[in-house]
Amino acid sequence: MSDNFRLTLAQLNPTVGAISGNADKARDAWHAAKVAGSDMLALPEAFVTGYQTQDLVMRPQFFRDAMDAVEALAKDCADGPAMGIGAPYHDGKDLYNAYYILQGGKIATRILKQRLPNETVFDEERHFTSADPQGPYSMGPIRIGTPICEDAWHAEDVCETLAESGAEFLLIPNGSPYYRNKFDVRLNHMVGRVVETGLPLVYLNMVGGQDDQVFDGASFALNPGGELAFRMADFDEEIRHVDLTNTDDGWRIQPGPIAQLSDEWEGDYRAMVESLRDYMGKTGFKQVLLGLSGGIDSAIVATIAADALGPENVRCVMLPSEYTSQGSLDDAKDIANRLGCTYDFVPIKEGRDAITNTLAPFFEGLEPDVTEENIQSRLRGLLLMALSNKTGAMLLTTGNKSEVAVGYATIYGDMSGGYNPIKDLYKIRVFEQCRWRNANHRDWMKGPEGEVIPVSIIDKPPSAELRPDQKDEDSLPPYDVLDAILEGLIDDEKSVAKLVSEGFDKATVKKIEHLVFISEYKRFQSAPGTRLTKRSFWLDRRYPIVNRWRDGT
Incomplete structure (x- = not known):
């Protein structure tokens, strides 16, 4: 069995509702992964539909179109690396936020999100059903656990269960929107998961603007002990090929370039520029x-x-x-x-x-x-x-x-x-x-x-x-x-x-x-605008229009 595994990460910018266009982006990334000799291509959470879809994802024809697109991707990308991609899944009864593993012309595995965020800009409890615990899946020489975004933000939970059931590596697809200084928040959570599981980890985020939100990328990897193995640029689309090696101490991610991130002033300004650019373009x-x-x-x-x-x-x-x-x-x-x-x-x-x-x-x-x-x-x-x-x-x-x-x-x-x-x-x-x-x-x-x-x-x-x-x-x-x-x-x-x-x-x-x-x-009645904080006006802060209460303290 090989002691090496090559993973291609696609930090890309999908458009909500552009199902065929997003699928085409995935195909292009898959071809790049194939040329690079990768074993697997990974794309972010909900990539087929774009994120966030809000109530659009509950329309039966919408989630059926997305599932059909995944089936077509599996057939088109049969001869080459496996593909991991986010899309909805409806089992005939319930709707799930899913991550599909496509291999050999078919859907080899389907991971269903367990932890549904229901705070700030997120309403996933409104849209999806929470899944039961699941184990890792095998990909060539390695067993991969894939907690989907929020699944990895909680201690002693999904990630720990995956490690206990045999995962050797954590691949975490995300749709994590920007707010000021958020990278440190993400990093602290992921260091916690590495410490409690002892496993290497890749945190893959998307980029691009969607209405008020901006996804800022900055995907990264950690080895056991919390050592930063690499970091991709913030806000930019990027495809990166990553090698993992099986050592006497377990799988380790080979070090790569660590991109310099924007400070809070550049981050805010870039978010405002990118949100307007994508709002216009999309x-x-x-x-x-x-x-x-x-x-x-x-x-x-x-x-x-x-x-x-x-x-x-x-x-x-x-x-x-x-x-x-x-x-x-x-x-x-x-x-x-x-x-x-x-x-x-x-x-x-x-x-x-x-x-x-x-x-x-x-x-x-x-x-x-x-x-x-x-x-x-x-x-x-x-x-x-x-x-x-x-x-x-x-x-x-x-x-x-x-x-x-x-x-x-x-x-x-x-x-x-x-x-x-x-x-x-x-x-x-x-x-x-x-x-x-x-x-x-x-x-x-x-x-x-x-x-x-x-x-x-x-x-x-x-x-x-x-x-x-x-x-x-x-x-x-x-x-x-x-x-x-x-x-x-x-x-x-x-x-x-x-x-x-x-x-x-x-x-x-x-x-x-x-x-x-x-x-x-x-x-x-105001126009939408770029979200820069966790308390922006619209989805982050929801107050009634008619309100006679005042703080009497």
């Missing part, structure tokens, strides 16, 4: 447009769009009113020129005058208030959506997490748009992210290098410019205070009393809590 849009106000939020969104799609596919539109400062006019044109994007100048005065005249009989005797401010924002939204409809370019919205949290945005106005890359980025981090982009350029960025975001935009006080001399801090606490309170209320679910004990003013905390709760209806 939905069929080619170009974007956005309202460029001369402020920092639209500046970073324009930069992200240029890096994701190329400046030639980004249209920036300045829509000034009488309250727009000369500094904002200058800054908006400056950043569009620095990025190399199309720049349009569309004053809103004529349209606003017409709306004011139309409403005058109904507003007679009433004092001007936020209504008139919101008319400006909604008129801008109308004009931008008209340009979007006419040109086929998708409108991007530009509200940061601080604004989205407290409702400091106009529904049907500046909230109009199809995607928001900075939806999970607090305002204070927007400033730092701009400084990071000015100082860094990478090969995956399609925009120009250098100081693309003028320092004048980063340094000026934030303002919606909807009335004379308006500043955000007229309505909100300073952003360093606001963001700290929001992180406590949203990201950490802290009580009012806890935040007060940390030194925050109680009246301010209560005001922010109230704004967060009453803005739920706006978030319910």
Whole structure:
């Protein structure tokens, strides 16, 4: 019996619902594995359907199409290495999240997921049935245990059972989405599995964007003792051939290159770029447009769009009113020129005058208030959506997490748009992210290098410019205070009393809590945006729109 086993890992980017296209990607990877003389090709969890499918996977024709695609792959890839690939399996009664082992023209083994995640963005208990414990399978000279994603995240459970039943190596296919600093979390869990089983382990993750989530790859391997044998790049598609050798101490993974991972600033920025790039590519849009106000939020969104799609596919539109400062006019044109994007100048005065005249009989005797401010924002939204409809370019919205949290945005106005890359980025981090982009350029960025975001935009006080001399801090606490309170209320679910004990003013905390709760209806109608944390708005944090409870502590 051979003392060597070659495994090809395919860290690839599937598209949800593109079953035949995903299967073609698997075939191409299989041919690469065959040329390399591999014994087996491994692809990530749910690769045939893409991940996450949400309720789509429960449609009978959908899971039947996926199962048919697996059968066809088995026949097409008979003469060469085995293939491991994720897809749903329905046994006539229940639906499972499965990992298929294809060998010799047929389905040789089918592993069914036991642990179904039902937290944060995951709803697998809604979609699948939990399977009973299963043993390892033989692949040439080696016995492989395959815990599927969540199966490997728990101590003294699936992995330990596989080791006790004869597994000599753990191959773990994943669909593990990005959040800030997540690699260390994954690594700590997998070190735990290696320590408790004494087995070498490969953690195979997918890459690519799907709606709000980004899968960041960074697949890796550990030998017994927790030694890192290799690590693949984060966010990039990669096919890597890995050799295992049977030694006197058991199977060991041969060392390979250890890719340098992104730090949290590069990771967040890359996630925003990749999510927008894939959202566009997978939905069929080619170009974007956005309202460029001369402020920092639209500046970073324009930069992200240029890096994701190329400046030639980004249209920036300045829509000034009488309250727009000369500094904002200058800054908006400056950043569009620095990025190399199309720049349009569309004053809103004529349209606003017409709306004011139309409403005058109904507003007679009433004092001007936020209504008139919101008319400006909604008129801008109308004009931008008209340009979007006419040109086929998708409108991007530009509200940061601080604004989205407290409702400091106009529904049907500046909230109009199809995607928001900075939806999970607090305002204070927007400033730092701009400084990071000015100082860094990478090969995956399609925009120009250098100081693309003028320092004048980063340094000026934030303002919606909807009335004379308006500043955000007229309505909100300073952003360093606001963001700290929001992180406590949203990201950490802290009580009012806890935040007060940390030194925050109680009246301010209560005001922010109230704004967060009453803005739920706006978030319910807001555009999807890149998930950067474990408490992003949408699937991570689910609150009722109608809610009269307030924290009385």
